[in-house]
Amino acid sequence: MVMSTFLSFIFAPPPSLVVSTLSVVSLVSLANAGLSEIRGKHLNYSKFWNANPSSEKQIKLSSKTGMLLLYTPAFLAALASFWIFPHEGLRSTLLQSAVTLHFFKRDFEVLFIHKYSGGMLLDSAIPITLSYFLSAATMVYAQHLTQGLPEPPINLLYPGIVMFVVGIIGNFYHHYLLSNLRAKGEKEYKIPKGGLFGIVICPHYLFEIIQFYGISFISQTLYAFCFTLGTTFYLLGRSYSTRKWSEERVELAYTAIVMSVLLSFMFPPPPSVVVSGLTVISFVILVSSFLSEIKGKHLNYSKFWNANPSAQKQIKLPSKVGMLLLYTPAFLAGLASFWIFPPQSLRSIILQSAVTFHFFKRVFEVLFIHKYSGGMTLESAIPITLSYFLSAATMTYSQHLTNGLPEPPMNLLYPGTVIFVVAIICNFYHHYLLSNLRKEGEKEYKIPKGGLFGLVICPHYLFEIIVFYGIFFISQTLYAFSFAIGTNLYLLGRSYSTRKWYVSKFEDFPQNVKAVIPFVF
Structure with a gap:
């Protein structure tokens, strides 16, 4: 029953063994990465770049170089899709535009918005880069495979556009607030303020999750939903680790993503x-x-x-x-x-x-x-x-x-x-x-x-x-x-x-x- 209901929201799964395999692999690998974050085994970038003992012996990149390495191949893959799969309908064009804009925005933020300290390990940069590149390429290719298929019974295209726009604007705004925490030359971490930072420690992750659900609604393919669900698990794990890291250093009492938002609107669950x-x-x-x-x-x-x-x-x-x-x-x-x-x-x-x-x-x-x-x-x-x-x-x-x-x-x-x-x-x-x-x-x-x-x-x-x-x-x-x-x-x-x-x-x-x-x- 659950599966048949889910299938009413998506195009028929593609007759492509590669895409079907990547759907499963992306979901499992991202969910596993989220569990690893909760266990304290972090991907080594941002504040966790040297969290693991072995990180001292590995090749280190500057944060800006590492972040550009993460996002640029995915941006180029999405941009190239307009030439490889031109004019395949409104849904495909919107999906290609959303994926391209997402990774373009990330490159733009790396170059002109973010202020970095620390670094990034090459051993972490390579799998993340491959993941983003494959996700962009497979998302577009999975959409290409829907050409000629009947539309899903429930059309989520327009709600998806709204969610994507809200998500990308909310994500950019909170990245901008983070960038303004440090004066020029400063490298230490500070308590974020403004926006939703008074409620959750990672509102930028919250809006990134919303953004990917918007992309899934635009796409309505099995791969898009698998990648989005996996990304949700990973960012929940990463936000949990970020909250824990913040509590250890600045004694924050934030609750992790999503649950803290809900609890701020409610009385505590009753002892009944x-x-x-x-x-x-x-x-x-x-x-x-x-x-x-x-x-x-x-x-x-x-x-x-x-x-x-x-x-x-x-x-x-x-x-x-x-x-x-x-x-x-x-x-x-x-x-x-x-x-x-x-x-x-x-x-x-x-x-x-x-x-x-x-x-x-x-x-x-x-x-x-x-x-x-x-x-x-x-x-x-x-x-x-x-x-x-x-x-x-x-x-x-x-x-x-x-x-x-x-x-x-x-x-x-x-x-x-x-x-x-x-x-x-x-x-x-x-x-x-x-x-x-x-x-x-x-x-x-x-x-x-x-x-x-x-x-x-x-x-x-x-x-x-x-x-x-x-x-x-x-x-x-x-x-x-x-x-x-x-x-x-x-x-x-x-x-x-x-x-x-x-x-x-x-x-x-x-x-x-x-x-x-x-x-x-």
Whole structure:
């Protein structure tokens, strides 16, 4: 299931033994390099150029010479690709441009931005140079092999362009901040400041990771994703070592890349095995539901109530009864939280109010807004009801456990409140538009119109996703974050299936209307 879902995001693997082998080799070798960094076996460049005892006996290059050696062959390989594989379509041109610009930027920074101390060992420079050169050449060649193949079912080209631009600008900006730490002639290391350096020790690595995911999204080839995943492992390991090195010398208390960013937005994970277990379980179930929706194995409600053959043999509920069953226990759990956990802070009050109001609104819509056809199977209603009930109860209980803890470094309470209010109004508005599609007594589906329905088929899902991110911002707990991400994925899958259903049912369905994210997905 996971593999087939992954394949919907990429071109068919190439019939090239060389490219397939290099995909595996790059992933394994880069992941191994990341593990080596964590174990203290560093590639000898930058602050770790003489970290290993044997480095004193090896050939040393100046840092500037070594860095130019690393990036120039890869830059020339990417530049040459415009002549070797000319004009092969928009995706190929953008991929060639992104790879070329990435390595050109690295050469430019070596020559005009970075200030170096120390050196680089030739024994480390050679494998890194070969890795970059092969990655640039293979990335372009793998793209060339996609000529004539059908596009992947899910097009990531335009999100990839955005990610690449954000990544390369963020990476350059933090390299520029690093270069300004030292006055002319200075060589000692200092504590970086500005940008995201107040949160993580390696924001330049974070944006480099984002940059390579952007390249992968532009390319959508197996090699690009393998190289990006391997690069992620390596830079996570390198950033971990950098943090450790910094702590030993300047007593920094930074948390390593990615996790530190998350923790700066959240309360510490609670000392509750139950909450921790439910956090993992709810996330896994929602991700599994996302994969099932993509695969066409739907939860049997709404237009998909009888999509699976086994649905005919299951107990059927009227849609209104089923929907009330889904939301009422969660609404009651949110309401009861005011009595079980009397308000202890403004954040708790707003969180309890948001959760209660969200499910109250859903009950209100079931009773007075929605017009239903079809039904719902009891086998689908029960797990959804339990999921909503447990999410409401656990959300409020997780918030209760934060009382007395220091506030997170970044307070998202007020932005979260605004996001929640705007999103829940927009969600209600698009539910109202849907309800007005049918006249009294009508049951057939129609193509929705008005609001954002001209751009996406599920704007109500889009705003529900935003509602739960608003709740996370209000709560700033790990459970709320996990549930928001899981809900995001599930509704992406459900909206993908909904669009596919509309395309199959209506010949005049507008092809420019996306599933849930305007112009993108």
